[in-house]
Amino acid sequence: MTYFFIGGCPRSGTTLLQNIICSDTKVNPLIGEIGYLYHLVNAYSTGKMDFESQSKYYFSDLAELRNFSAELVNKFLKHIRKRYIDATHIILKYPLIGELFPEIYELVEDVKFILIIRDPRDTIASLINVGNKMASLGETTHLTPMFTERKLSEFLEFYRRAYAPSWNCQLVSFQTKVAYIKYEHLVLNPTVAIQQLQDFTGLNLSNSIKNDKWQRSQVNYTQLSDAEKPWYSELYGKGISPTSVGRYRQVLRQEEINFIQREGVDIFRIFGY
Numbered sequence: 001m002t003y004f005f006i007g008g009c010p011r012s013g014t015t016l017l018q019n020i021i022c023s024d025t026k027v028n029p030l031i032g033e034i035g036y037l038y039h040l041v042n043a044y045s046t047g048k049m050d051f052e053s054q055s056k057y058y059f060s061d062l063a064e065l066r067n068f069s070a071e072l073v074n075k076f077l078k079h080i081r082k083r084y085i086d087a088t089h090i091i092l093k094y095p096l097i098g099e100l101f102p103e104i105y106e107l108v109e110d111v112k113f114i115l116i117i118r119d120p121r122d123t124i125a126s127l128i129n130v131g132n133k134m135a136s137l138g139e140t141t142h143l144t145p146m147f148t149e150r151k152l153s154e155f156l157e158f159y160r161r162a163y164a165p166s167w168n169c170q171l172v173s174f175q176t177k178v179a180y181i182k183y184e185h186l187v188l189n190p191t192v193a194i195q196q197l198q199d200f201t202g203l204n205l206s207n208s209i210k211n212d213k214w215q216r217s218q219v220n221y222t223q224l225s226d227a228e229k230p231w232y233s234e235l236y237g238k239g240i241s242p243t244s245v246g247r248y249r250q251v252l253r254q255e256e257i258n259f260i261q262r263e264g265v266d267i268f269r270i271f272g273y
Helices: 014-021 035-049 062-083 095-107 120-137 152-167 183-188 190-201 254-263 265-271
Strands: 003-007 090-093 111-117 178-182
Touching (some): 003 095, 014 190, 062 095, 090 095, 095 152, 111 183, 120 152, 178 190, 183 190, 254 265
């Protein structure tokens, strides 16, 4: 039993990737996001960071904090296994959980990670569209100044945080557990990209190319909550499509493109954009 975690910056294609991985009938179907686990692991991450100022009053050392957190996290994962008892592996997705992949690696024994990467220009343009939808629908829960004031520097930092913990982790044993998948490669060369995913996961993902509709989704994307509706994509539930590649040109002004390319030069270099 391996737990596969899917992460990446929001609007980078995590849901499409989740559908592809869940196309194998031996794993759980596509289910809702694992935000609850994110908060459990984030508590451990914060507890490590604040150990000297806070956590040392409740745990004798970092090892005790880690063991306590591992017990909580693994108990929840076992609970998920019981809900999907026929699954030989469990597929879990939450975009921002990618920030915590090194911590999950510390807490969970049989685990693999998949990070999906998308051109930061397209990702930020899509996030801007999300903010516009939030405003038009009157949804203010997540409508931060990053959205309302179109703060490109904050968008870039938001993007960078999704990947930096993994790309900065120096443990070779961790990196062997991580697959980095480019969204553009996935939608422009799906046969090659999906073969790479098959090699990494050991799953049979051939149906994800054959089917033009998502076959194993338990999420009804037409009945999202008001807070979730701005994040809906017209590509949900449909076959793999390259139509969103390069769409940033329709959203971003040239000076904004120049800013992203200049201030995000490390991202473009690392990911080859």
